[in-house]
Amino acid sequence: MKIVRSVADLPRYPTATVGFVPTMGAFHEGHLDLMRVAKTETDKVFVSLFVNPTQFGPNEDFRRYPRNEERDAEMAASVGVDVLFVPPVEEVYPRPSSIVSVPEVTAHWEGAHRPGHFDGVATVVAKLFGMVRPHIAYFGRKDLQQCAVIQRMVEDLHLPLQLRFVPTTREADGLAMSSRNAYLSPEQRAIAPRLNETLTRLSRSISEGADVASALVENRNALASDGFETDYLAYVDLATLEPLDRFQPASAVIVAARLGNTRLIDNVVIE
Numbered sequence: 271m272k273i274v275r276s277v278a279d280l281p282r283y284p285t286a287t288v289g290f291v292p293t294m295g296a297f298h299e300g301h302l303d304l305m306r307v308a309k310t311e312t313d314k315v316f317v318s319l320f321v322n323p324t325q326f327g328p329n330e331d332f333r334r335y336p337r338n339e340e341r342d343a344e345m346a347a348s349v350g351v352d353v354l355f356v357p358p359v360e361e362v363y364p365r366p367s368s369i370v371s372v373p374e375v376t377a378h379w380e381g382a383h384r385p386g387h388f389d390g391v392a393t394v395v396a397k398l399f400g401m402v403r404p405h406i407a408y409f410g411r412k413d414l415q416q417c418a419v420i421q422r423m424v425e426d427l428h429l430p431l432q433l434r435f436v437p438t439t440r441e442a443d444g445l446a447m448s449s450r451n452a453y454l455s456p457e458q459r460a461i462a463p464r465l466n467e468t469l470t471r472l473s474r475s476i477s478e479g480a481d482v483a484s485a486l487v488e489n490r491n492a493l494a495s496d497g498f499e500t501d502y503l504a505y506v507d508l509a510t511l512e513p514l515d516r517f518q519p520a521s522a523v524i525v526a527a528r529l530g531n532t533r534l535i536d537n538v539v540i541e
C-alpha cells in the first residue's frame with residue numbers, strides 16, 4: 271500500500287476503475303467494510319485519511335478527534351487498500367477556498383444542529399473527488415444525511431462518478447460503530463445500544479401503521495428515561511430527508527442524541 275501526502279504524488283491508473291473511500295481515520299470495522307466493498311467492485315482502492323477542520327464547529331471535537339495514522343495504515347493495508355492519501359491541512363486548504371453549499375437536504379437535522387457542517391463536508395468531498403478522480407465513491411449509511419448531501423452535490427454539479435451507500439456496521443449489541451464511541455465511559459457504553467433498540471422498535475411500529483407523531487413522542491420519552499439528551503428523533507424520506515407524517519417505503523428513522531458530552535447518531539432505513 272502506498273502512503274501519499276500530496277496531490278502531485280497521487281498515482282494515476284488510466285486503465286483501472288478507481289474506488290474511493292473518504293474518511294477521517296480512527297478506523298473500525300465500519301470503515302473496513304466500505305473498503306472491502308470498494309475492493310470487490312473496483313481495481314484500485316484509494317482511501318483518504320483527513321480530519322477535515324472545516325466540518326467541525328468551534329465547540330466541537332476537532333482537536334481531540336482520535337488520530338492514529340500508523341494503526342489506520344495497518345488496517346487499511348490488511349484489507350488490500352492500494353493508496354492511503356493522508357494530506358496535511360495545507361495541502362487541502364492552501365488558501366481561502368471556494369465553498370460548496372448544498373441546499374434543501376441540509377435544512378434539517380445535522381444541518382440545523384451543526385451550522386456550517388455540511389458546507390465543510392461538501393467542500394472537502396468535492397476537493398477530494400477532484401484530487402483522487404474516482405469512478406466510484408463509497409459512503410456509509412451511518413451518516414444518512416451526509417449520503418443525501420453528497421448525492422445532491424454530485425447530481426447538481428454533474429460530477430462524473432458513481433456513488434455507493436453501504437449499510438451501517440454495528441457492534442454485536444447493535445451500537446453503530448463510530449470513532450466517537452471511544453469517548454464513552456463504561457456506564458455510557460452500556461446504555462448506548464438502547465439508541466438502536468429504540469430506532470428498531472420505532473421503525474417497526476411505523477411500518478405496522480402506528481401514528482407517526484405519537485410514536486415519535488413515546489420513543490423520545492423512552493430515550494430521555496434511558497439518560498439520552500435527544501437533539502432530534504424523526505421519521506423522514508430517504509432521499510430528501512424531509513419529515514414524513516405517515517408510513518411510506520424508502521424512508522428512515524433518524525436520531526442524534528447525547529450521552530454526557532458524546533453525541534451519537536444512528537438511523538434505521540425502511541427500504
Ligand code: AMP
Pocket residue numbers: 292293294295300301303304408409410411412413436437438439440446447448449
Ligand atoms: P468518518 O471517518 O467518520 O468520516 O467516516 C468515513 C466513512 O465511513 C463515512 O462514509 C461514514 O459514513 C462511514 N462509516 C462510519 N461509521 C460507519 C459504520 N458504522 N458503518 C458503515 N459506515 C460507516
